[in-house]
Amino acid sequence: MPDLSRLAIHTITNKPWSLAECIYAYKKIGIPALSVWRNVIEPLGAKEAGQMLRDSGLKVPALIRGGFFTSTDASVRQATLDDNRRCIDEACEIGAEMVVLVVGATPGLALAEARKQVADSIHSILPHAQAANVKLAIEPLHPMYAADRSCINRIKEARQICEQLHHSMLGIALDVYHTWWDPDLEQEIAHASRQKTLFAFHVCDWRVPTRDFLNDRTLMGKGCIPLKTIRQWVDLAGFTGPIEVEIFSDEYWAMDQTRYLEMIRDAWLTQL
């Protein structure tokens, strides 16, 4: 029997499925954990989703996603903080260990200023996260999202906020799609290990050529990311958490999701 104990799937990976369908399919194939995107709990509410998840016995590494902290409008920023507190409450309700933060970026707002807003915002919500016993994980996004999705595009800038706020509930979600190109990747993974901030490890692959800015990720082994090398760095860093599959792909979303799930399992077992 292959060891799937560290496999987790992000529900967005099987976007056509509801939460109930994800739970059913993942359990059936022996996958022990799923990270939950907010869109699949919205139709149910967090309470009912939490009940379903507890009944399933599946583990829930993360709720995705909080963040989007940046704005040139203070009232928008305030509303975002409130939404992030609700997101933390939902994570608590569904038993998720952490909320993954996509921090935001705003055209016209300098990236350095945006990063200050992010640090201030995380500082504001950390007490709420601690009270709920939900960790916060900053996910650096690829520089191609620097305009409007994330002003944090390397692990280094995530690390700097972790160092500044220095809180045991704050860390980093490392996604190979966003970070594989970074010449400092190995060194920053080792840093995160020493600082105990490596909270999550997301995998997929970079398709060559990539045809869409958002929804053309591919299955592990079908792209150019040196997955075994990065996995080795993460292992050396002492990371023993779930290795989470997060793939946005119009191509794969269009196929039979049960068959696709088997392909994901097989790629996860052989390509990492």
Added chain:
Amino acid sequence: MPDLSRLAIHTITNKPWSLAECIYAYKKIGIPALSVWRNVIEPLGAKEAGQMLRDSGLKVPALIRGGFFTSTDASVRQATLDDNRRCIDEACEIGAEMVVLVVGATPGLALAEARKQVADSIHSILPHAQAANVKLAIEPLHPMYAADRSCINRIKEARQICEQLHHSMLGIALDVYHTWWDPDLEQEIAHASRQKTLFAFHVCDWRVPTRDFLNDRTLMGKGCIPLKTIRQWVDLAGFTGPIEVEIFSDEYWAMDQTRYLEMIRDAWLTQL
């Protein structure tokens, strides 16, 4: 009269035009310089193109592009070196001050190994460049091109090769499109200034949202790049060369190029 003395246009910016059409239109509107892409000299040959350019009186900051040094096949790498020497010869023939290098990347070849190949390749062709009195400028490309176009995605890695090879004919072409997101940009521009390696400054803007990986750059001022800030850093670095407009855009290529050229001139005058 507005001062256009530091304006240069890359011929690819007006892709529908031949070299003769570019020369005619740029002169007519008072633009004193153009950087020449190899595709527009190919139909003429470098000798005839050189004659046209000398007759025009326009300056030629650069021939674009050499590079693409990386491969898993040694014979391919060798052929590429030969092509780069030809490119240097063409630059000499048309009176271009430098060849811009897009260094290449190869799926399946580790980025660190690819960078070694790049350094070795540049080392091999530098004597030829020196003999021809043509500079070589490494252009870091955005990390979204790390898979198959460039293993050098930040100024830092370009700087490291410049430091390693330490040659007066080797420097960096800074393009805002590729580097605006880099948290180290200001510091690296200052580095390049001290090391006298800031050879070129290319401008355009990052459209939000960007709809295509290659051909959706936009006109200065129509995107999110802090152009005036970066221009200020470049000025402080003592750079006094041409400020070159390089825009790949299916949208702008589809419009009347004479009208577009006026828009470029106006954006260059007001947005930098």
